[in-house]
Amino acid sequence: xxxxLLRKVLRARRRLRARETWTxxxxxxxxxxxxTALRAFARTASPFYTDFHNGLDDxxxxxxxxxxxxxLMEHFDDIVTDRDLHLADLQNFLDGMRPGELHxxxxxxATTGGTTGRPGVFAWDTHEWAGVLASYSRSYAWGGAPVSxxxxxxxxxxxxxxxxxxxxxxxxxxxxxxxxxxxxxxxxPLEDLTAxxxxxxxxVLVGYASILRLLADAQAANRLHITATATFSAxxxxxxxxxxxxxxxxxxxxxxxxxxxxxxxxAAECEHHTGLHxxxxxxxxxxxxxxxxxxxxxxxxxxxLVTVLGSRTIxxxxxxxxxxxxxxxxGTCPCGMPFTRLxxxxxxxxxxxxxxxxxxxxxxxxxxxxxxxxxTVPVSAWQIIQTAEGLTILVASLGRGMTPAHVADRLQGELxxxxxxxxxxxxxxxxxxPRTAIGKAPLIRSTQSPRH
Numbered sequence: 001x002x003x004x005l006l007r008k009v010l011r012a013r014r015r016l017r018a019r020e021t022w023t024x025x026x027x028x029x030x031x032x033x034x035x036t037a038l039r040a041f042a043r044t045a046s047p048f049y050t051d052f053h054n055g056l057d058d059x060x061x062x063x064x065x066x067x068x069x070x071x072l073m074e075h076f077d078d079i080v081t082d083r084d085l086h087l088a089d090l091q092n093f094l095d096g097m098r099p100g101e102l103h104x105x106x107x108x109x110a111t112t113g114g115t116t117g118r119p120g121v122f123a124w125d126t127h128e129w130a131g132v133l134a135s136y137s138r139s140y141a142w143g144g145a146p147v148s149x150x151x152x153x154x155x156x157x158x159x160x161x162x163x164x165x166x167x168x169x170x171x172x173x174x175x176x177x178x179x180x181x182x183x184x185x186x187x188x189p190l191e192d193l194t195a196x197x198x199x200x201x202x203x204v205l206v207g208y209a210s211i212l213r214l215l216a217d218a219q220a221a222n223r224l225h226i227t228a229t230a231t232f233s234a235x236x237x238x239x240x241x242x243x244x245x246x247x248x249x250x251x252x253x254x255x256x257x258x259x260x261x262x263x264x265x266x267a268a269e270c271e272h273h274t275g276l277h278x279x280x281x282x283x284x285x286x287x288x289x290x291x292x293x294x295x296x297x298x299x300x301x302x303x304x305l306v307t308v309l310g311s312r313t314i315x316x317x318x319x320x321x322x323x324x325x326x327x328x329x330x331g332t333c334p335c336g337m338p339f340t341r342l343x344x345x346x347x348x349x350x351x352x353x354x355x356x357x358x359x360x361x362x363x364x365x366x367x368x369x370x371x372x373x374x375x376t377v378p379v380s381a382w383q384i385i386q387t388a389e390g391l392t393i394l395v396a397s398l399g400r401g402m403t404p405a406h407v408a409d410r411l412q413g414e415l416x417x418x419x420x421x422x423x424x425x426x427x428x429x430x431x432x433x434p435r436t437a438i439g440k441a442p443l444i445r446s447t448q449s450p451r452h
Contacts, residue, residue: 186439390424
């Protein structure tokens with residue numbers, strides 16, 4: 001990391017640390033001022049927002065229209081506030097992008113994976129990118145791995161090494177004598193990952209939940225030999241079974257980090273593990289149903305709307321993301337921070353499967369139902385795929401005494417209690433769970449077109 005950027009990150013991190021001691025009232029005042037500034041900037045600097053928010057100057061944030069990814073990509077050149085920044089140029093740049101390379105020497109560029117349709121393209125100037133890095137630094141600081149000029153922290157990131165993936169771009173940016181960083185592709189063979197980790201000996205391990213589970217199991221089986229003092233899970237659902245594996249392997253609780261390309265950090269766990277504290281000084285998160293109505297705490301929403309307070313190159317105001325999360329109804333966390341908590345992140349709306357009911361009505365089965373069953377099955381990894389024929393369950397390293405029939409019976413019983421007509425369930429043992437192009441192994445996916 002260039003020293004000038006590192007200084008910006010450390011200054012930003014100090015500001016974030018100070019806000020963690022604020023009262024809820026002071027946080028609310030700060031949010032109002034930031035939203036007002038963002039809306040005013042967007043209206044004057046973005047031709048799209050000039051029209052999109054026309055006549056809504058006095059409307060509350062909840063009264064503004066929703067920005068979808070499809071709309072963002074369709075009107076990209078009018079949404080960006082740099083008149084010389086064009087989608088076609090960014091896409092050409094991404095086609096030949098080298099690790100850590102900046103567009104026009106000025107913009108950090110990344111794209112979403114495209115798992116929910118057309119990939120989104122996002123760009124940040126240096127000031128904004130320092131904010132992105134600071135948001136991740138907050139997560140690591142809460143987990144006992146703060147960025148420091150006086151402490152070298154060897155960090156291994158096992159996710160994607162594709163240059164345009166944000167995790168790879170972050171890892172490339174921070175790699176320095178202060179934070180020596182090993183980037184590994186989660187899609188590599190497990191034996192290759194363990195060999196490289198053994199040589200590097202990271203103090204901090206960051207990765208997709210599914211690969212952390214495999215690495216923890218390898219450590220427990222004496223096929224990996226590292227002494228990780230902090231572990232951070234991101235980009236996939238961190239299941240109870242994966243938590244147990246990490247505790248068994250390294251003797252500490254992993255820290256769950258909720259982030260996205262569009263927003264950077266959204267929420268993270270503190271040392272008390274009472275849920276994920278929303279980064280409400282950076283991103284305003286509305287939990288809503290399919291019709292964009294607010295969902296009360298204690299209930300899962302169908303999606304979230306995010307307003308990224310520091311976004312200026314691409315202002316994001318009530319931007320729609322298909323994640324399903326639940327606000328906590330619990331009391332104050334012992335850490336005393338003013339931030340609202342999430343007590344569950346169950347994945348994306350697309351991971352809720354619509355199955356035929358006993359009657360005529362279909363039953364929407366939320367991801368948490370599958371987790372209740374599969375997290376109790378002795379396997380190293382699993383994936384549920386909905387096909388035209390029914391449900392296929394892929395399991396890796398099925399434990400002794402457990403058969404595919406037992407797994408199918410457990411899931412069939414749980415679905416039956418929800419009123420689902422018995423689907424055809426096929427359980428297949430596999431050597432490893434297939435991963436996407438960026439190394440993710442989604443727990444639940446469907447090959448079927450949505451049914452309404």
